[in-house]
Amino acid sequence: MIDKYKKIVIKIGSSSIIDSKTKNIKSKWITDFCKDIAKLQKNKKIVIVCSGAIALGSNSIKKRKNLRRLEDKQASAAVGQIELAYKWKQKLKNHRINVAQLLLTLDDSEIRRRYLNARKTINSLHENNIIPIINENDTVATEEIRYGDNDRLAARVAQMIDADLLILLSDVDGLYDKNPIKNKNAKKINEIFKIDKKIEQIAKNQSSELGSGGMATKILAAKICMNNGCTTIITNSNNKNPLVKASPKNSTIFYSNKTPSSSRKQWLLNHLHPSGTITVDEGALKAIKNNKSLLPAGITDVGGKFSRGDIITILSSKRKKIAIGIAAYDIADTKKIIGIKSKEIKNILGYEGRDEIIHKDDLVKFT
Numbered sequence: 001m002i003d004k005y006k007k008i009v010i011k012i013g014s015s016s017i018i019d020s021k022t023k024n025i026k027s028k029w030i031t032d033f034c035k036d037i038a039k040l041q042k043n044k045k046i047v048i049v050c051s052g053a054i055a056l057g058s059n060s061i062k063k064r065k066n067l068r069r070l071e072d073k074q075a076s077a078a079v080g081q082i083e084l085a086y087k088w089k090q091k092l093k094n095h096r097i098n099v100a101q102l103l104l105t106l107d108d109s110e111i112r113r114r115y116l117n118a119r120k121t122i123n124s125l126h127e128n129n130i131i132p133i134i135n136e137n138d139t140v141a142t143e144e145i146r147y148g149d150n151d152r153l154a155a156r157v158a159q160m161i162d163a164d165l166l167i168l169l170s171d172v173d174g175l176y177d178k179n180p181i182k183n184k185n186a187k188k189i190n191e192i193f194k195i196d197k198k199i200e201q202i203a204k205n206q207s208s209e210l211g212s213g214g215m216a217t218k219i220l221a222a223k224i225c226m227n228n229g230c231t232t233i234i235t236n237s238n239n240k241n242p243l244v245k246a247s248p249k250n251s252t253i254f255y256s257n258k259t260p261s262s263s264r265k266q267w268l269l270n271h272l273h274p275s276g277t278i279t280v281d282e283g284a285l286k287a288i289k290n291n292k293s294l295l296p297a298g299i300t301d302v303g304g305k306f307s308r309g310d311i312i313t314i315l316s317s318k319r320k321k322i323a324i325g326i327a328a329y330d331i332a333d334t335k336k337i338i339g340i341k342s343k344e345i346k347n348i349l350g351y352e353g354r355d356e357i358i359h360k361d362d363l364v365k366f367t
């Protein structure tokens with residue numbers, strides 16, 4: 001079923017590639033898996049997002065059994081990542097496939113300039129038939145500034161490069177209507193066309209042993225992709241030829257909506273950590289609903305900390321999130337022009353700025 005897709009991001013969870021007891025790479029698994037990759041590489045562009053660095057390196061960080069301290073996890077990732085990348089290089093070399101390593105941080109998908117940089121790098125690797133092997137840069141990531149799970153990282157990479165398929169490999173076949181470990185009669189959901197509250201609730205209780213994500217983050221990843229014209233498959237890495245044999249029978253497939261919005265708006269919609277907020281009055285709320293720009297006259301309050309070019313959330317007077325956009329002014333200047341007419345901006349700020357706080361091209365409504 002994956003024949004028709006052209007650009008595929010494959011995310012491999014820690015439990016798929018690392019043996020939970022020995023904390024070593026499952027050598028036979030990766031050998032077999034690379035055969036699947038080699039088949040796909042012939043006529044598709046592939047990106048691999050691979051977890052496991054922390055679990056793999058944990059053998060060397062002996063003092064801490066459960067790796068609770070951040071610095072132990074970071075050190076563990078530093079040890080594990082080098083081995084992980086080398087294994088991919090070795091195994092894919094047998095198929096004459098070259099690989100490259102990219103370690104990304106949250107900012108590489110959240111800050112547009114960096115996002116475009118990472119995108120260009122991946123495109124250049126693809127032009128040269130090299131498979132990017134990606135992980136989060138865990139050695140420098142701290143709790144506040146990390147993805148934390150590679151499911152969402154993979155979804156953001158898929159979005160970044162306009163992939164049409166994301167495959168999330170796990171230790172389960174897909175999403176079940178009940179937790180399959182606790183309920184023998186749990187049934188797998190084969191196809192999903194919309195992620196609603198019910199699906200999110202079901203996913204909450206289904207996690208995996210080694211990875212940090214579980215089903216909840218996989219659903220979040222599928223949601224990001226669905227909004228971007230990218231289909232998502234959750235499938236079991238223990239199946240024989242898990243990639244080429246993936247189908248609704250042995251997986252859960254989340255079909256994307258058919259009309260992806262423009263890439264700038266997509267990027268805005270999926271932004272994880274907006275820098276600030278702007279609260280608007282009823283008039284501005286109406287204007288935004290009618291796809292107009294946000295003018296200073298309609299602002300009643302600002303919050304957070306943002307500079308020009310940062311992403312901010314727009315709130316209604318009832319504090320409901322109504323849109324997200326790129327600020328044309330920093331917070332200090334925005335505060336000075338709250339509620340005023342655009343033609344007065346120059347007098348107040350002493351320079352000629354934009355008439356709009358957020359231009360309609362930089363604004364996306366939440367539906």
Ligand code: GLU
Nearest residue numbers: 051052053054149150212
């Ligand atoms: N980046 C983490 C690692 O390589 C994995 C995060 C996850 O479990 O999704 O260990």
